[in-house]
């Protein structure tokens with residue numbers, strides 16, 4: 001079995017190769033290690049191998065790990081799971097980034113509950129890019145209004161868009177989904193230049209990161225390829 005450090009090495013090489021092939025700047029794509037269901041010790045091992053950014057889906061589990069790893073300097077915490085409105089206070093104070101905001105109410109609460117001295121909370125809007133009934137995310141049509149409103153909120157920095165495309169589609173359709181998200185970000189940048197930096201595309205997972213990088217991903221969210229297969233949750 002390969003170690004977490006080895007896996008981070010191979011994922012990093014995959015990202016570098018894809019970045020180069022896409023003719024993009026070295027370092028244009030960052031690696032978010034998705035550590036849901038993993039014990040704090042696995043994250044510690046990843047951190048020792050140089051990993052800085054960790055993505056968590058479940059709040060209580062995340063808060064326990066943030067506490068357990070509070071001795072590590074420079075760790076960046078990203079919330080990437082569904083957000084209930086009664087959880088926003090803790091998310092606003094414990095995380096550096098939130099990738100999974102899909103409605104104004106949640107953004108408003110995060111902004112109100114973010115302590116200004118922490119600096120703005122980095123935020124991505126999650127888009128339901130394949131219009132799946134079961135999936136979180138706003139529609140592409142909702143984006144302009146959401147960006148305009150969220151751009152006004154004081155303690156947030158609107159960084160960009162996130163999507164989890166339907167994994168059961170053809171490669172061509174998957175690639176098109178990534179491209180649609182990238183186009184949506186360009187449109188927002190054009191139409192709402194003051195809404196925030198709008199410099200971020202959070203897309204691509206263990207199985208499809210190369211395609212996502214080719215289409216402009218700036219964060220790839222990788223779980224399995226770093227930590228191994230997760231036990232099924234059902």
Ligand SMILES: *Cc1c(COP(=O)(O)O)cnc(C)c1O
Nearest residue numbers: 034080205206221222223224225
């Ligand atoms: C679990 C998860 C990932 C990681 O998926 P892998 O296929 O294990 O790399 C990425 N993004 C989100 C939102 C997730 O929930």
